[in-house]
Amino acid sequence: MSFNPDEFENNNPFADPLAEQHQNQPAPVRDSTAPPIDYNNGVQPPTTEEENEGDNQESNLLNESGQLTEAEFRKLIPERFTNKYELKIKLIGVERNKPGNPILKMDAQVKGLPRFRQVKYKDIRRTFNEVVKFNKYLTISNLEVFVPVIPSANTSYPTNGEDETKQLVMVWQEWLDRITSNPILIRDEEFVYFIENDFGYSVINSNRKSSVASGLMRHTLKQFSVPYDPYVELADFRPMIKNAYLICQKLHKILDRHSKTEKQLSIHIFDMSNKLNVLSQFENTHPGMKNMWEKLGKITQIQSDLTLIESINDMGTLGDGVQALIDDFYEIKEALTNRHLIMRELLQAEAQTAAKHAQANKIKSRSSLDPIKVDEALRSLEYATKVEESLNLQVKRISGEMLYERKEVIDFTEKKLQKLVKSFTLHKVEHHRKILKHLETIRLDIRIVDERGGLSRLNRDNLGNLKHNLVQSQSAKGDSWSSRTFRSLEKEEQERENQNDLGESDSSKPFDDDNTNKSSVVDAKNAASLLGIATF
Amino acid sequence: MDNEDLTASHWDDVVSPNEFGSTSNTTATNSLHQSIITPLSNQFNGINIDDPFASPLGFSNQQQRHNDEEEEENDEEEEEELQQSRHQEFSSPSPFYDSNQAEYEQRNELRKEQRKEHKHQLLSELTHGSEDSELMLEAPIIPDDLTNSESLFQDKGSPIKVSKDAKPIIPSSPTKTINFKQGQFKARPRKFSAKLNVQHLSSSSNNQLGPLGGNEGEKSNDRKSPSVSNADSLVKQADAPLYSISRKTDNREPASASTESATVIESGSTIKKKPTVEDEDNPQNNKLDISVGDPMKVGDITTAHIVYTIKTTNKNLESDNFPKNDTTEVTRRYRDFRWIYHQLQNNHPGKIIPPPPTKQTYIGRFNENFIENRRLSLEKMLNKISHIPVLSNDPDFVMFLTSDDFINESRERERLSGSAASTQNSEFLDGARPSGDNESSTGSLTPISTGSTTTGGFMSSLFSISNKINEPDEYFSDQKQYIDDLEYNLKQFYKAIELIGQQRIDLIGILEEVSITVDELASLEISKITSDLLIGFSEIQLKIRDNLDRINLQDQLTLGFTIEEYLRIIGSIKFVFDTRLKIYQQYYNFNQELSKKQNQLDKLQRKYSRAAPQVDKINSLSFEVDKLKQKTSSYEASFNQISETIKLELENFEFERIDDFRNSVEIFIESSIESQKEAIELYETFYERQKLASV
Incomplete structure (x- = not known):
């Protein structure tokens, strides 16, 4: 790293x-x-x-x-050292429901987990709000895990549109894969209820309250200096995540503004196309000019539409993705804060133990021993030691697990950003290519306004053939202005699949650390589906 | 019989150079002026029947004076014929107006052909009539009228000298109405009587040559180029209203020129403009290569302004109109450009002068972008002017380009021409609509509103000439409407482009912010790959921003600039319309007065036709009528002149508009295409470099 x-x-x-x-x-x-x-x-x-x-x-x-x-790792987080348990949930559809609260249809497959009555579950239907509650429960009850946050049901795409559904299926499947790939989360008993319940699920263990301070208390505690952290990675991780969180928020705001400005721009462009149409109607003496204005107006209108679409796409791809990252980063930050709070508790417990120890020693050194007092002192010492021990273990477990989680988060963020930028770039390229295509179609219309031709004629008189230089610059052979060959998305995908297969077969070889790590955490099939979603 | 011979020879003289064969004067003008004048001149004939100087056939002075009654009949006949012909002409352009879908050139051609046809038709008809009338003209001579005229020219002093030195001044500002009056008062009666003198003193065969020869002599004075002499002769036409004949012969020069150009247009079926034809004709035309550069801030705080250096390269050293040196360099400030603009406007009524850029508010005058923009506009303006031969040869323009002592010289010229160019109001230049400070500029060209502004005799005027006003107005009211519409549309278009520009500038700022923020995110180094990706992404955003910035600027410079320029030109056109209206107003007023006086005179004459105790009164009245007639006809002539010029100019304007807009739209499209290509290339390269295909 x-x-x-x-x-x-x-x-x-x-x-x-x-x-x-x-x-x-x-x-x-x-x-x-x-x-x-x-x-x-x-x-x-x-x-x-x-x-x-x-x-x-x-x-x-x-x-x-x-x-x-x-x-100690083996002892503290045994979940990480076994692959006995497996849970796979596949999102098979999103059903329309009340606005903002669609229904997720899922299939689940269980392997080795206790208390599940079936191996396969079909057509589990949970509303989005139920899933959100479940997600919240997971966050509270698994302090050692950076529980991913389910992306919002509202996307930047138009509601109930095809794009929205596609995007939702994609991001939710991603989320499901992330929580089911976590060995600690799938051991949570709530998962059983979540999967086995009939329609109308509510969190069963809802009475479990957050074990860490919240509200004003939390706020006050956060003001204290951070306790000593033996794990440099984790000590540095929180400020980084916090910064990332803040910057992403800023970025999202800017992107939002960008999108709005672009929308406004598209309105202005549309306005111009209207003006051009009026102008073309007004221009009734010269048919060439009329044609030119008409065509220009049409192109401008297309451009306005494309700009509008682009403004939505920009937000849909990059904006929503950044929003999901923001949510994630926030929860990670909170989890790290929780860890700090627990560490502080541990410090207090240690102090308590030391105090009790000192007290016991004092009693021991006294000449006259009050057996009741001695007993009490010993008991309190014992209790304090136990509390300290358990807290110590808890902190160790949290720290150990978070070391794993941190890597996963970084990996995920990396992949996620790549995916976001990729889809953003593809959309942009498509957008510009479309505009280019349309612009190139009306070139001739402008050159044939009258027989004197346009500027392209360079004052040559008898240039009957005006068609030169008018071929479309984009074709299946690639772009005429560069040596780049046609970039086929299908081929790329195939190559990606091949690489995945390769990566899986060679997973034992350390040819790509990240890749092998990943395939260990997320099994091959999961990984394939996770990666395979990003098809366009 | 002598008379007959004379007339015959005269007809030959007059007619033979004309390609239309035998023609009557009125019809020649009529056909040229597209039947605009017809009714008016007609009216004059009707009104001024018994006035000796009003005779449209100047050569047959004596004859006409001898047979008033016959002339009256004759005129009536002519009027009938003319009305017929007018109807025909009226109907003839209608297909042209209707055929909107037809190709422009085709239409043009058609129009020209139609016009030609009608010309021939009219000519044959009218010459027929005039021949008849001539045959009837053998009647006894009435000497009374002759004495009349004699007494008139005796009143005047020695006219020839005065007219000669008066001449050179007149062409410089013939249409500036206030001064125009004065010039006319000085010059016209003298010239008129001078010619009369010649007419009476020399043989009648000299008669026709007299005015012509005189004109030629005057022409040689300022014969810089035929185009200039054209202008001069046109002005002279305006100044010598009574000599219909000589005017006609004068008139033939521009007329034939225009017909020549018309035939060129027809034969070539390409859009060739008149100036190009003139260019070929005149090796003496200025060929200038003008560049405006080096904007420099001069003066202290209170008088700070920008001066531009104008570098002129003379490409045609043959030209008499320009100093013989190769290059000249002068410095001018914005105010001076406005001066030359107004000066040219005044010197060439009816011409659409390429306008300078708009005034700028006090703040931001020294903004770099603004200065560059203005420099470009000024350069374009001067180049456009220099490509119009008439304007390029204009002494004021040459002075503007060469004079080292511009301030004084411009003042001097302004004083001479009385143009008041430096103080001229030009709100239209600055985008505001012309305010209604004078009636004519309120925009309505309908006869009723113009009539209502005249003093007295409104009803009678409405009835007497409303029919005749309608005709010239139709074209111009159409044109005015068209220009207004065009202006509105272009304004809207411009506004839309400006809004887009603004929005894009916002977008540019946001893109920069995105880039900065992404850079920040990259600096967190979540992982190496992430950082690389984000840094790359931030770079792309910056490049896209540059791309957008460029295309935005480009659009403003092509489409935006062109539209803005045309909005200003439309301002010029409107000014030209206003000028025309003012002249028309003058003409109309004088015409009113004239008819009133004429009626008085008629009454008096009828009253005292036998006994003549009030000869003096009649004489003075007839003198007044004469003067008015001169004024009226001079205004009529200049009105016709300006109308004609405007029509030509508007035609040119249309062609240039199509040319300019096609070109700028093409640049717009091409640059958009290039910008899209660049954007695609940027993203594709990014995609490749970050190996996003394998994500």
Whole structure:
């Protein structure tokens, strides 16, 4: 990952206050202590990057001070080290319902998960609002996971249009794939209810409240300085995500303005086409001119339509995608904040334990022992130690899982942005190509206004053949102005499929780290469907 | 018999150079003026029957004076015939107006042919009539009228000298109405009497040559080019109203020229304009290559302004109208361009002068974009002027291009011509509609409204000549309507383009913001691929922004500029219309007065036809009538003249409009195509480079 804090001086505000004291201790060789990694699953613990810089004293020290070892990973997040469980949900359709609340029709397939009564479920129907509630529940109950947010049912495309449905199916399928590919989320018991319930699902475990502070309390807690974070990646991740969140919000606003301006522009262009039509009607003495104005008016009108479509497409492709990213980033940021809050709790618990310990010691050193007091002190010490222990475990689990999640989020963002930019670019190209085509069709109409021809004639007198230089510059052979050959989307897709097949067959070979990682997390079929959606 | 011979020879003289064969004077003008004059001159004949100087056939002064009654009959006959012919002419252009769908040139051709046909028809008819009348003209001479005229020219001093030195001034500003009056008062009676002198003193065969020869001599004075002499002769026509004959012979020059051009148009079936024909004819025309450059800010804070350097290259050193040096460089400010514009407007009534750009509000005068735009417009204006031979040879224009002491010289010329060009109101230039400060500019050309503005005799005037006003107005009211419509449409078009430009500028700003924001996102380095992608994307947005910026500017410079220019030209056209109306108004007023006086005279004459105790009164009255007649006919002539010029100019305007708009639309389309190609290329390259195909 390029976001490497080691390149900079360690001015980490959360720097380990104890690090200095530990400096003279010998750095333990982690690999020796770590059990062999199960490469058969294709799983690589996210600490690989640490290994890459294994000589680095600091990272080793950090590791010493708080990094998890492979064994701990296995113990803390066993879900990540097994592929026994599998859940696949396929969105087969979106039904129209009340505005803003369509019905999702899904098929589900379960493998190895307990408490499911069937292997296959067909035609699960959930309204969008139900899914949103389910999504919220998942976010609250799985503090260690960056639960993706389901994209809004409102797109920038015209409501109930074909484009909207297409887009919704695409983004929702993507969302379903993301939550079902998460090993921790699919173990959530609510999933059983979500899939097995009849029409009219509501969250069963709705009484489970958020275990972290919210509201004013949360706001106050956020004002405190962030507790020391032993995981540099996660420590740096939150500010990055927060910035990304803010910038994306800004970008979305600008894109929105862009789209509105373009819409306005299309109105103006339409206005001009009207004016041109009036002008052509007015021009009744010279048929050539009349024809020219008419054609120009027609082209202008087409251009206005195309501009309008483009303004929608821009928002539909890039704008909606950025909005989805914004939602995601927000939830990630909140999850990271939650982690901080829990870490703070842990610190408090540690302090509590230390205080209890000190108290117990004080009692022990007293000459006269009050057995009740001793008992109470021991009990409270024990309790405090237990709380600390559990919190410690919780923090460790959250941190460990988030290390995985972080990678996934970065991967996803990368892919998502690529996809967005790709579809945006394709739309733009199409838009400009259409305009170009129309513009080229009326060239002749302007040149034949009268027999003196246009400027293109360059004052040559007897140029009977005006057709030169009037061929369409775009054809199946490619563009006449460049050497580029025709870019076939079908062929590209085929190549992509081939590459995926290749990637899957060679998944054991580390020829592409990201790819193999991905295929481990998302299995091949999932990945194919996930990637295959982006067809145009 | 002598008379007969004389007339015959005269007819030969007059007629033989004319390609139309034997012709009567009135018909010649009529046919040329497309039946506009017909009714008016007709009317004169009717009204001025017993006035010796009103005789349309100047050569037959004596004859006509001898047989008033016969003449009256004759005139009546002629009038009938003319009315017939007018009806025919009326009906003849109608297919042309209706055939909107027909190709423009075709139509043009057709019109020309029709006109020609009608000319022939009319001519044959009328000459027939006049021949008849001539046959009847053998009647006893009445000497009384002769004494009348003698007394008249005795009243005047030695006329020839005065007329000679009066001459050169007159052509410079014949139509500026206020001054025009004065010029006429000075010049016309003298010339008139001078010719009378000649007529009476020399043999009658000299009679016809007299005015012609005199004209030639005058022509040689300022014979810079035939086109100029054309203008001069036209002006002279206006100044010598009573000599219908000599006027006709004079008139033949421009007439034949126009017919020549007409035939050229017909034969070539291509759109050749009159100026091109003249170009070939006259090696003396200025051929100038003008460029306007180096806008420089001069003066202190209070008088700060921009001066432009005008560099003129003389391509035709033969030309007498231009100093013989190769290149001249002068500096002028915007105000001076306006001056030359107005000066040319005044010098060439009826000509559509290429206008300078509009005035600018005080703020933003020194904006770079604005100055460049203005420079371009000014250059275009001068080049356009220099391509019109008449204007290019105009001494004022030459002075404008060459004079080192422009301020004083322009003042001097302005004073000489009395044009007041520097103070001339030109709201239309600045986009505002002409305000109704004078009645004629309120825009209505209908006879009723023009009639209502005249003093007195409204009803009678309405009845007496409304029929005749209608005719010339039809074309012009149509044209005016057309020009107004065109202006409206172009304004709308321009507004639309401006709005689009504004919106695009907004879009450009937003694209830049997008680029910056995406750059920020890239700098977060979520991952290497993401950063690369986003940086690339941000670059693309910047390039697209540049592309949009360019095409926007291009559109403004092609379509926007052309439309703006034409809006200004339309302003010029409107000014020309107004000028014409003013002249018409003058003419109309004088005509009214004339008919009133004429009636008085008639009454008096009838009253004292036998006993003559009030000879003085009659004489003075008839003198007044004469003067009025001169005025009327001079205004009529200049009115006809300007109408004719406007028609030609409007035709040219149409051709140029088609040319210019076709060209700018073509540039517009081509540049749009290129910009689309560039956009496609940018996105395709981006797509390839980021390997988005494999995403």
